[in-house]
Amino acid sequence: MSEIVPGWELTVGLEVHCELQTKTKLFCSCANTFGSVANTNICPVCLGLPGSLPVLNEQAVEYAMRIGLALNCHVEPSIFHRKNYFYPDMPKDYQVSQYDEPINRDGSIELPSGTTVGIERAHLEEDTGKTSHMGGGGRIHDADYSLVDYNRAGVPLVEIVSRPEITSPEDARAYLNELRSILVATGASDGRMEEGSLRVDANVSVRRVGTTELGTRCEVKNMNSLRSLGRAIEYEAARQVELLEAGGRVVQETRHWNESTGSTSSLRSKEEAFDYRYFPEPDLVTIAPSSSWIEQVRGALPPMPGDRRRELTAAMAKSNPDLDASSYQDQIVTVVDLALDGLVVGAIAHGADGRLALARGANEAAARPDEARALSVEAFVELLGLETSGKISATQSKAVLTEMLDGHGAPSEIIKKLGYEGVDADALGVIVDAVIAANPNEWLRFVEGDERVAQFLLGQVMRETKGQANGKLVAEAFGVRKSR
Amino acid sequence: MSDTTRMTATAIAAAVRGGELSAREVASSALNLIAQHEGELHCFNVVTSEVALAQADAVDEKIARGEDPGPLAGVPIALKDNLCTRGVATTCSSKILEGWLPPYDATVVTRLIEAGAVSVGKSNLDEFAMGSSTENSAFGASKNPWDTSRVPGGSSGGSAAAVAAGFVPIALGSDTGGSIRQPAAFCGTVGMKPTYGLVSRYGLIAFASSLDQIGPFSTTVTDAALLLEAICGHDDRDSTSLRDTPTSFVGPLAEGIAGLRVGVITDFLSDADPLIVTAVRDAAGALASAGATVDEVAIPELMSGLAAYYLIAPAEASSNLSRYDGVRYGLRVDGPDVAKMNAETRAAGFGPEVKRRIMLGTYVLSAGYYDAYYAQAQRVRTMVANAFNRAYERFDVLLGPTTPSVAFQFGAKIDDPLAMYLSDLYTIPSNLAGHPAISVPFTLGEAGMPVGVQVFAPALGEQAMFRVAKAVEDAQQAGCRGPVELSAGASR
Numbered sequence: 005m006s007e008i009v010p011g012w013e014l015t016v017g018l019e020v021h022c023e024l025q026t027k028t029k030l031f032c033s034c035a036n037t038f039g040s041v042a043n044t045n046i047c048p049v050c051l052g053l054p055g056s057l058p059v060l061n062e063q064a065v066e067y068a069m070r071i072g073l074a075l076n077c078h079v080e081p082s083i084f085h086r087k088n089y090f091y092p093d094m095p096k097d098y099q100v101s102q103y104d105e106p107i108n109r110d111g112s113i114e115l116p117s118g119t120t121v122g123i124e125r126a127h128l129e130e131d132t133g134k135t136s137h138m139g140g141g142g143r144i145h146d147a148d149y150s151l152v153d154y155n156r157a158g159v160p161l162v163e164i165v166s167r168p169e170i171t172s173p174e175d176a177r178a179y180l181n182e183l184r185s186i187l188v189a190t191g192a193s194d195g196r197m198e199e200g201s202l203r204v205d206a207n208v209s210v211r212r213v214g215t216t217e218l219g220t221r222c223e224v225k226n227m228n229s230l231r232s233l234g235r236a237i238e239y240e241a242a243r244q245v246e247l248l249e250a251g252g253r254v255v256q257e258t259r260h261w262n263e264s265t266g267s268t269s270s271l272r273s274k275e276e277a278f279d280y281r282y283f284p285e286p287d288l289v290t291i292a293p294s295s296s297w298i299e300q301v302r303g304a305l306p307p308m309p310g311d312r313r314r315e316l317t318a319a320m321a322k323s324n325p326d327l328d329a330s331s332y333q334d335q336i337v338t339v340v341d342l343a344l345d346g347l348v349v350g351a352i353a354h355g356a357d358g359r360l361a362l363a364r365g366a367n368e369a370a371a372r373p374d375e376a377r378a379l380s381v382e383a384f385v386e387l388l389g390l391e392t393s394g395k396i397s398a399t400q401s402k403a404v405l406t407e408m409l410d411g412h413g414a415p416s417e418i419i420k421k422l423g424y425e426g427v428d429a430d431a432l433g434v435i436v437d438a439v440i441a442a443n444p445n446e447w448l449r450f451v452e453g454d455e456r457v458a459q460f461l462l463g464q465v466m467r468e469t470k471g472q473a474n475g476k477l478v479a480e481a482f483g484v485r486k487s488r
Numbered sequence: 489m490s491d492t493t494r495m496t497a498t499a500i501a502a503a504v505r506g507g508e509l510s511a512r513e514v515a516s517s518a519l520n521l522i523a524q525h526e527g528e529l530h531c532f533n534v535v536t537s538e539v540a541l542a543q544a545d546a547v548d549e550k551i552a553r554g555e556d557p558g559p560l561a562g563v564p565i566a567l568k569d570n571l572c573t574r575g576v577a578t579t580c581s582s583k584i585l586e587g588w589l590p591p592y593d594a595t596v597v598t599r600l601i602e603a604g605a606v607s608v609g610k611s612n613l614d615e616f617a618m619g620s621s622t623e624n625s626a627f628g629a630s631k632n633p634w635d636t637s638r639v640p641g642g643s644s645g646g647s648a649a650a651v652a653a654g655f656v657p658i659a660l661g662s663d664t665g666g667s668i669r670q671p672a673a674f675c676g677t678v679g680m681k682p683t684y685g686l687v688s689r690y691g692l693i694a695f696a697s698s699l700d701q702i703g704p705f706s707t708t709v710t711d712a713a714l715l716l717e718a719i720c721g722h723d724d725r726d727s728t729s730l731r732d733t734p735t736s737f738v739g740p741l742a743e744g745i746a747g748l749r750v751g752v753i754t755d756f757l758s759d760a761d762p763l764i765v766t767a768v769r770d771a772a773g774a775l776a777s778a779g780a781t782v783d784e785v786a787i788p789e790l791m792s793g794l795a796a797y798y799l800i801a802p803a804e805a806s807s808n809l810s811r812y813d814g815v816r817y818g819l820r821v822d823g824p825d826v827a828k829m830n831a832e833t834r835a836a837g838f839g840p841e842v843k844r845r846i847m848l849g850t851y852v853l854s855a856g857y858y859d860a861y862y863a864q865a866q867r868v869r870t871m872v873a874n875a876f877n878r879a880y881e882r883f884d885v886l887l888g889p890t891t892p893s894v895a896f897q898f899g900a901k902i903d904d905p906l907a908m909y910l911s912d913l914y915t916i917p918s919n920l921a922g923h924p925a926i927s928v929p930f931t932l933g934e935a936g937m938p939v940g941v942q943v944f945a946p947a948l949g950e951q952a953m954f955r956v957a958k959a960v961e962d963a964q965q966a967g968c969r970g971p972v973e974l975s976a977g978a979s980r
């Protein structure tokens with residue numbers, strides 16, 4: 005366990021809310037889309053009008069099962085509860101959520117570092133609407149009035165609750181990043197934190213090294229990126245340590261992360277916390293997926309990021325057995341996160357050099373992952389082959405790849421267009437021989453070891469080939485003739 | 489124009505379908521009677537004359553075109569004012585919903601329109617169906633047409649009174665703890681609560697979701713069966729709606745009751761009014777004469793039902809009624825912030841009984857009390873259902889009183905909630921178990937007021953239940969059922 009401040013240990017549990025990209029909402033047939041005109045995707049059910057009743061969306065259940073199975077959970081018969089509290093953007097003034105009988109239980113995530121974090125549960129629930137406070141400072145207390153958009157009300161969410169087993173801000177970030185990759189891989193979520201389709205809360209506590217009992221935790225909300233998650237945990241842990249070292253105590257409460265000040269502040273204490281008065285939702289029935297449905301969903305899951313990293317690592321080891329795996333682990337994580345591993349593994353399988361394929365994947369391709377995923381393996385292999393064989397230089401190869409990402413065609417066409425065609429070996433040999441014949445004195449000096457004339461001879465070849473020749477190949481050609 | 493207000497729904501539908509009566513004639517006849525007597529009875533929160541005439545004309549046009557106008561062609565009906573009707577005010581007799589116009593019809597309303605029924609108005613109820621007398625209506629109580637100094641019962645008192653007055657031959661109510669059967673007994677009408685899930689709840693404004701069922705009022709058992717046929721059956725919009733349920737209830741009535749085993753619930757005879765106990769015993773005797781095997785059965789667990797009900801129903805109600813917060817529809821009383829606006833709106837919009845049940849329900853679900861109250865009540869609920877089901881191993885149906893007394897005077901119980909709650913002692917167990925039950929007028933009791941006898945059946949046992957109810961009806965005392973004579977002075 006890492007010590008964030010000497011003598012202290014950190015414990016973090018993360019609660020991640022993930023919007024499912026189902027066609028319709030959780031309990032009605034309204035479209036589940038982001039960015040529509042306010043209050044256009046609504047109906048009596050998601051508005052909670054008197055007399056309306058919920059009907060469960062089967063696709064949402066399947067997506068929840070995909071997530072659970074991808075997180076190594078058990079899928080179990082489950083029920084919904086009502087979580088009761090008043091809030092204007094919650095149409096029924098209760099949220100339909102799963103409580104003590106969730107659909108997915110007891111799973112785990114293996115981080116790229118090899119650390120395993122337990123998953124307590126991953127349950128289904130409905131999202132709330134969205135309130136905008138108008139006038140004043142845009143905060144609730146000084147607003148002139150508030151507007152509510154119910155388009156999001158009833159959008160299906162899966163809440164993934166980790167066990168309190170994360171022990172550093174880095175692991176928290178790695179966990180969230182890995183979870184996001186898994187969610188995207190299942191097809192259940194687009195994983196976009198910036199649009200709010202992935203939202204994270206952190207339960208943070210500290211304890212003195214050597215103690216076994218967990219410290220009092222605070223729940224930190226409002227982190228909008230991986231980076232702010234790490235910063236918020238660091239700040240909150242330091243705050244708690246400082247408080248405890250000064251003889252104070254941590255109060256269990258909910259705290260708000262402020263990105264611009266880089267600090268957390270109290271939202272509400274445990275005493276002010278709502279009593280949600282959970283009870284089983286009488287308008288819905290038990291969800292009991294058959295074992296054949298569960299197995300069908302499990303069987304249809306694509307390989308998860310962990311499996312794909314292992315596959316890529318194995319391909320690398322085979323392609324470049326002399327390389328130390330730790331030297332390219334970060335590149336593997338990047339490539340898999342961006343779902344570029346199919347391209348890279350495919351290229352290696354077709355004979356491309358592993359180190360080169362991975363480097364191009366983790367850099368140039370990773371800069372534009374959407375376009376890179378659309379590349380054909382054949383085109384990528386062709387490009388890498390041209391670079392390996394020296395037909396084009398590394399700089400040229402990167403430029404060609406950029407053009408390929410722009411959709412400007414196959415590598416050969418781009419090379420022709422950019423004038424990187426080079427000169428084939430036979431033609432180059434003729435030109436090299438001609439240059440030697442035309443410059444006998446210089447050639448003699450070169451053979452005697454005068455390196456300065458090497459540049460001159462190369463320049464002559466380049467002039468003859470209008471710069472198309474590959475410098476490395478020209479040097480090789482001179483070398484071969486020198487040793488004859 | 490002929491007066492059709494004393495005809496049964498079965499007779500009206502037959503005459504309209506056969507071209508002997510027009511739906512417009514029938515609707516006008518009903519609207520005329522309502523116009524004359526609604527002032528003294530207050531059965532309705534709104535009388536929808538225009539809707540009724542338009543629906544009647546649509547039926548007549550269908551007939552003119554040679555199309556099937558449906559099994560309830562031209563039959564006037566009253567709809568309890570907790571059933572959503574598109575564009576027609578639906579209030580639950582609460583100020584908090586006053587003026588709200590639902591943008592959709594309840595599934596039962598859609599099915600009634602398809603069946604050719606003609607909706608004449610939204611009938612009064614205890615606010616949000618919480619009560620046994622309609623005295624909790626925010627818009628004034630309905631009167632019992634037998635004696636306007638007495639309550640019609642509740643919560644579906646407006647529907648019961650409208651049928652008893654002859655305003656309509658049939659009506660819909662909702663029954664959470666007896667809200668159809670108790671007013672039916674008080675008003676001398678038939679009133680039936682179906683198996684939970686037999687009738688869609690979509691568009692029924694919830695009181696206690698796990699207990700609520702919509703059901704028919706009528707003057708005869710046959711009409712109740714006919715109305716149930718029109719509204720029952722699976723609905724994709726209600727997740728608790730059952731699939732593959734029986735659809736025919738009128739036809740099996742002809743089978744009689746020979747060989748059916750009837751158990752008289754003795755626990756329900758110890759505290760009831762002596763004339764009511766006599767009525768139940770007489771009805772049992774009549775069933776035996778008609779060929780049933782009759783025996784007594786003690787089911788003491790049923791007596792625990794009331795206590796469990798008054799924990800479960802308020803718990804669900806406290807949550808169901810949260811949405812009336814002034815944000816989206818209905819009443820809004822402004823306040824300095826949202827929480828104050830919510831509180832002010834609810835303080836002004838809900839009546840005292842609704843507030844009492846919200847408080848009670850909020851309390852029993854609170855952290856630290858859930859297990860002692862709500863969870864315990866659910867165990868009692870299971871116990872009640874199991875006890876019923878054990879009895880149904882020996883009996884096809886059970887028999888008992890509907891209420892402990894006949895309709896009481898206005899004001900008699902309104903200040904004593906516990907006394908009021910006891911009116912539902914014999915009806916609540918069926919709601920807890922999700923079983924069907926029906927109240928049939930059998931005789932006249934104290935003060936010449938009607939007495940209902942209740943027939944209970946296991947889940948989806950409606951057919952046997954109706955057959956036995958018909959046999960009770962066949963033995964009923966003349967003059968014990970509506971419609972009553974409404975003369976110049978309806979009060980007697």
Ligand SMILES: [Zn+2]
Nearest residue numbers: 032034047050
């Ligand atoms: Zn909707």
